[in-house]
Amino acid sequence: MKYIAQYITEDIKLSCYEDSFFKSDIMFDQHMLVWFISGETKIVQAEATYFFKQGDIFLIPRNQLATIINYPKNGQPHKTVVMHLSTARLREYYAKLDIQPQMQTARKILSYNNHPLLESCLSSLIPYFDMKELPQDIASLKITEAISILRTIDKDVDNILANFDEPGKIDLVSYMEKNFMFNLPLEKFGYLTGRSLTTFKRDFQKSFHSTPQRWLTQKRLELAHYQLAEKNARPVDVCYEVGFENLSHFSFAFKKHFGYTPTELLSRQYKA
Structure with missing residues (x-):
């Protein structure tokens, strides 16, 4: 499997799988915002199966179990921009806001397909992956921009992003x-x-x-x-x-x- 990853910081990467297939079982420790450039992905969770393709944008909440199967498509590699929304960064963001998230019984993958604001934010990252010297704090600014856009287009997303509870003892x-x-x-x-x-x-x-x-x-x-x-x-x-x-x-x-x-x-x- 030929895998190429380029990073702006550890929280923002350009991920590329060039082989015919890649599969992994994952527990997401952080929320992940993903923009598809090419290829396809099948995400299998206990409650649902999702398919994503070129142009799709989606948010995977943290502490989720999933089987991820990545495929190239139409002669193009499986290529995505992935932005991690870490708990530390989200705590810093929400510290200035008076937000009381509601409890949610299930955290499903949220799809924001082809949304122009999110697509503009994520596509604007592409030139930075090839730069040796980056503008100061550019990654932090871009992540803050993405969070602000998510909160603008999805009024319920605070219930996910502002919830910092760890898993409690369950059945x-x-x-x-x-x-x-x-x-x-x-x-x-x-x-x-x-x-x-x-x-x-x-x-x-x-x-x-x-x-x-x-x-x-x-x-x-x-x-x-x-x-x-x-x-x-x-x-x-x-x-x-x-x-x-x-x-x-x-x-x-x-x-x-x-x-x-x-x-x-x-x-x-x-x-x-």
Whole structure:
């Protein structure tokens, strides 16, 4: 995979994937504002699946789990401008304002497709990526501009950007049943359910009577079987969407669990 990243600061980057495919499971520690220059992205979350393409602009709230699958398109690489809206910077911004964010039960990805103000702000960053000497505070000014635009065009965005609460202790069973397909370190699952790693493992054993890794593997394989048998999905798509890192490992684990490979299951479906 050929990956190129250029930075204005650590919070603003131009990201480019030139290979045919890139997949990762991510927990977003910071809000991310993304502008698509070329390529396509599929973002799979527990509650929804999103598709983004050239010209799209969207905001991913922090502390979200997602599987990200990036593709080139029409001979062009997957290329985006990504702006991180860090908690520290947002605290500084909102310190001057009297804002009381409302609690939100779910933080979905917000789309601002082709909005002229945001597009102008983000596209104006392009010349800076090739400059060796940058105007002082240009990154800070651009991030402040982006936040101000978001607040102008979306009256509810303060409920996301001005909410600095960390995840509290939540019901482990319902959370894991909803998010088991995301291949993340157990420490991340612990953090998102309001637990230390030790407490997470202890509570998990008590709730599921199994180790996290054994339970996660079984749940992912069961979901994969359903996707293959009921929806005739391609093994390569199923593999990445249920939380496996590569197709060979997925096929091996699938056959060990069910006694036949994903390809053999599909062949049976076609013959039936």
